[in-house]
Amino acid sequence: MNKVLSIVETxxxxxxxxxxxxxxxxxxxxxxxxxxxxxxxGERVPFTICDYDREKGTITLLVQxxxxxxxxxxxxxxxxxxxxxxxxxxxxxxxDEYENVVLVGGGIGCAVIYPQAKKRMSEGKPCxxxxxxxxxxxxxxxxxxxxxxxxxxxxxxxGSEGLKGFVTTQLELLIQSGEKIDCVFVVGPMIMMKxxxxxxxxxxxxxxxxxxxxxxxxxxxxxxxxxxxxxxxxYACVDGPEFDGHKVDFKEAMQRVDFYKKRGNDCRMxxx
Amino acid sequence: xxxxxxxxxxxxQDAKERVRNFDExxxxxxxxxxxxxxxxxxNCKNAPCMGGCPVGIHIxxxxxxxxxxxxxxxxxxxxxxxxxxxxxxxVCPQERxxxxxxxxxxxxxxxxxxxxxxxxxxxxxxxxxxxxSPDPSAPAVAIVGSGPAGLxxxxxxxxxxxxxxxxxxxxxxxxxxxxxxxxxxxxxxIVDKEISKLLDMxxxxxxxxLVGRSVTIDELKRDYDAIFISSGAGxxxxxxxxxxxxxxxxxxxxxLTRVNLMKAxxxxxxxxxxxxxxxxxxxxxxxxxxxxxxxxxxxGDVTIVYRRSRDEIxxxxxxxxxxxxxxxxxxxLTNPVSIGGDExxxxxxxxxxxxxxxxxxxxGRRRPVPIEGSEFEIATDHVIVAxxxxxNPLIKKAFPMLSFNPRGxxxxxxxxxxxxxxxxxxxxxVTGSATVISAMGAGRKAAxxxxxxxxxxxx
Ligand SMILES: Cc1cc2nc3c(=O)[nH]c(=O)nc-3n(C[C@H](O)[C@H](O)[C@H](O)COP(=O)(O)OP(=O)(O)OC[C@H]3O[C@@H](n4cnc5c(N)ncnc54)[C@H](O)[C@@H]3O)c2cc1C
Ligand SMILES: Cc1cc2nc3c(=O)[nH]c(=O)nc-3n(C[C@H](O)[C@H](O)[C@H](O)COP(=O)(O)OP(=O)(O)OC[C@H]3O[C@@H](n4cnc5c(N)ncnc54)[C@H](O)[C@@H]3O)c2cc1C
Ligand code: SF4
Ligand code: FES
Numbered sequence: 001m002n003k004v005l006s007i008v009e010t011x012x013x014x015x016x017x018x019x020x021x022x023x024x025x026x027x028x029x030x031x032x033x034x035x036x037x038x039x040x041x042g043e044r045v046p047f048t049i050c051d052y053d054r055e056k057g058t059i060t061l062l063v064q065x066x067x068x069x070x071x072x073x074x075x076x077x078x079x080x081x082x083x084x085x086x087x088x089x090x091x092x093x094x095x096d097e098y099e100n101v102v103l104v105g106g107g108i109g110c111a112v113i114y115p116q117a118k119k120r121m122s123e124g125k126p127c128x129x130x131x132x133x134x135x136x137x138x139x140x141x142x143x144x145x146x147x148x149x150x151x152x153x154x155x156x157x158x159g160s161e162g163l164k165g166f167v168t169t170q171l172e173l174l175i176q177s178g179e180k181i182d183c184v185f186v187v188g189p190m191i192m193m194k195x196x197x198x199x200x201x202x203x204x205x206x207x208x209x210x211x212x213x214x215x216x217x218x219x220x221x222x223x224x225x226x227x228x229x230x231x232x233x234x235y236a237c238v239d240g241p242e243f244d245g246h247k248v249d250f251k252e253a254m255q256r257v258d259f260y261k262k263r264g265n266d267c268r269m270x271x272x
Numbered sequence: 273x274x275x276x277x278x279x280x281x282x283x284x285q286d287a288k289e290r291v292r293n294f295d296e297x298x299x300x301x302x303x304x305x306x307x308x309x310x311x312x313x314x315n316c317k318n319a320p321c322m323g324g325c326p327v328g329i330h331i332x333x334x335x336x337x338x339x340x341x342x343x344x345x346x347x348x349x350x351x352x353x354x355x356x357x358x359x360x361x362x363v364c365p366q367e368r369x370x371x372x373x374x375x376x377x378x379x380x381x382x383x384x385x386x387x388x389x390x391x392x393x394x395x396x397x398x399x400x401x402x403x404x405s406p407d408p409s410a411p412a413v414a415i416v417g418s419g420p421a422g423l424x425x426x427x428x429x430x431x432x433x434x435x436x437x438x439x440x441x442x443x444x445x446x447x448x449x450x451x452x453x454x455x456x457x458x459x460x461x462i463v464d465k466e467i468s469k470l471l472d473m474x475x476x477x478x479x480x481x482l483v484g485r486s487v488t489i490d491e492l493k494r495d496y497d498a499i500f501i502s503s504g505a506g507x508x509x510x511x512x513x514x515x516x517x518x519x520x521x522x523x524x525x526x527x528l529t530r531v532n533l534m535k536a537x538x539x540x541x542x543x544x545x546x547x548x549x550x551x552x553x554x555x556x557x558x559x560x561x562x563x564x565x566x567x568x569x570x571x572g573d574v575t576i577v578y579r580r581s582r583d584e585i586x587x588x589x590x591x592x593x594x595x596x597x598x599x600x601x602x603x604x605l606t607n608p609v610s611i612g613g614d615e616x617x618x619x620x621x622x623x624x625x626x627x628x629x630x631x632x633x634x635x636g637r638r639r640p641v642p643i644e645g646s647e648f649e650i651a652t653d654h655v656i657v658a659x660x661x662x663x664n665p666l667i668k669k670a671f672p673m674l675s676f677n678p679r680g681x682x683x684x685x686x687x688x689x690x691x692x693x694x695x696x697x698x699x700x701x702v703t704g705s706a707t708v709i710s711a712m713g714a715g716r717k718a719a720x721x722x723x724x725x726x727x728x729x730x731x
Contacts, residue, residue: 023481023486023487024486027485027486027487027488037443041535041540041541041542042542043534043542043543043544044443044534044543068542069542083443084443084479084480085480086441086443086480086481086482086486087482087485087486088485088486089482089485216526216529216530216534217441217442217529219441219482219506219664219666220506220507220664220665220666221506221507221508221525221529221664222508222522222523222525222526222529223508223510223522223523223525223526224522224523224526226517227517228517233510233516233517238665238666251617252517252617255519255616255617256517256519256617259519259520259546260544260546
């Protein structure tokens, strides 16, 4: 189980890998994620199920290298195994009630809108899609998104491709052009999701975000992933990962996700 | 004439030494002390101690064997009632069970039944596992969760010739024994040995398998003849007060899982852990003691805040004693009101209120009531909340056909039957957080029922 069937670098420090895991492939739906451990001593780390093939019993992950576990995953070769993998976790994306949806993906957040884009296309309800990245090289699955989108809009921070600027700039242009939008589904770095929510709040457009909180078990047993939504505590792993973006306390969520980043070193002082 | 000697105490690691390591605190009895302690047993005809044992171990009978140094004989007696003596000897609240009723309480202290049980359990651990495998065409039982309830049910079903698959959500089996109770109280090698015994009996353990998600109830019903749900009570309760989502405020489950399951106390661990300098642990059960003593070992100065008084502390007496020896401070009759933090979202203080005991409440314990105007603030950079747990709501979603209590526990009868054909449930998922021995007892009862049910079905 958990055999890596293929692994390719799709952009600098980003790999796409196909993993054989029949139980997950059989039951997962767009929006769900898995938790894996790269090796026998590894940390439990969450990744979105970017795509799946029920017949082959495989799922596709898109992994951006930011630290130890992600580096270890990126260094895997086809034929090697991931030590542990559990899922599908979290709830599937629920956008069926909306007719006109705009999908917004920033950086690695594209991994979450990808299966949704594919699903809406297959149902004959393709979406407008906005994807953004720092620079052209880091845009993920551009060609695929072109196939799944009603219209694909690209933004890059440095202007190397598409509109120079942020996804928010493009989204606001779209809104102002009079395009009918029933819902925006945005996934990316927390600050980007917050900014998109600030824009859509102005126009009263329902907005769904996917919260990439720190996680440990991913099954609701530790509370590590908790965030505040509309004044109530929610667990991103079992109540989410998707929430009404206008109700999420992003300031708190951003502080929480950085908790171990700042303290990485003091945390290791009294260890044995 | 019975000897009138006082109760023997096991050797323990010195408190100053042990707060610097995660090795087991208690060394247990050596053989000579074991025999000496066994000799204190009066072999009472009516054996009041047995009435206090949730699984009815024949206590005087096994102790009689130990008087002669016969651990094998003692092991046979104990194994009629429990599969996990090395674990129960270490973690049962004996002072509230068997030892509470021991007649020697009035003469030198109760016989150290738990310590004697541990001697027998540790002796069993030295034995080679017996290898066997069930008939591949035998009826099959699915067990959800690999804590003490699931492990016990599995062992009994395997012994009866059934095939067993345990589904475990985590990457390691053992339930709370693995992710909750720390190494210094229950060495993981003991839990691993018990699990290896099951594997050698032909048990299949599917790790990383979350029932309801990785495998559905319909699939279980299709592929198995009976189902036992022993998924525990893992959902932590929080205080629901202001400031609870600040950084540095966490559940005991998170803290202990990082340390025990993920081994974050080790230098080379991939999993990060945070331990503050001024740690406040809220609650006074076993979970709170484990969190407090773990924080102590990670270098924190630790205070337990508990809203009732010393007499109501629910943790095992030995753990409270050990915590005190290790320098954990107790702030009793005190309840948190709110938690304060700095501009970066990091906890820096906790407001508390003093309590006094009023009339007895539903649990029979005197209800703590706040003393008006007694609020005060303590400085802290780490708050660990250990207020108890309830079953994971995922189980309710996974098994919609079962009946649940408002607290989320599964309703089952005294034989662990859920009322839905082919499905039994037991352990913490039925009782709410309880004890290892009661979970084990439930697993055993359910196994007996399952074996009977499958026997009937075949006819
Ligand atoms: C539900 C969910 C789905 C996710 N899906 C994907 C995905 O499809 N592809 C992908 O590349 N990443 C995804 N992530 C983020 C991914 O889990 C983290 O990047 C990963 O944990 C980093 O592990 P590491 O050991 O490599 O780095 P670490 O050494 O643990 O951390 C490196 C840096 O990343 C930060 N970090 C750690 N965890 C997170 C997190 N959860 N979110 C944001 N930053 C974090 C740390 O603060 C640190 O600065 C997802 C996270 C969640 C919660
Ligand atoms: C820190 C701590 C200290 C304790 N100390 C003591 C003590 O000293 N003495 C004592 O007697 N008791 C103690 N207890 C209580 C005792 O450990 C529990 O009562 C006992 O473990 C319950 O056993 P169980 O088999 O019902 O469930 P658990 O041990 O909780 O095991 C349940 C297992 O099911 C798994 N699971 C859950 N949902 C699913 C699913 N959907 N699919 C697959 N697997 C699933 C979980 O991951 C877990 O491994 C302590 C508890 C804690 C947390
Ligand atoms: S009550 Fe005490 S002395 Fe009597 S049989 Fe039980 S352990 Fe022995
Ligand atoms: S990750 Fe533990 S509760 Fe969500």
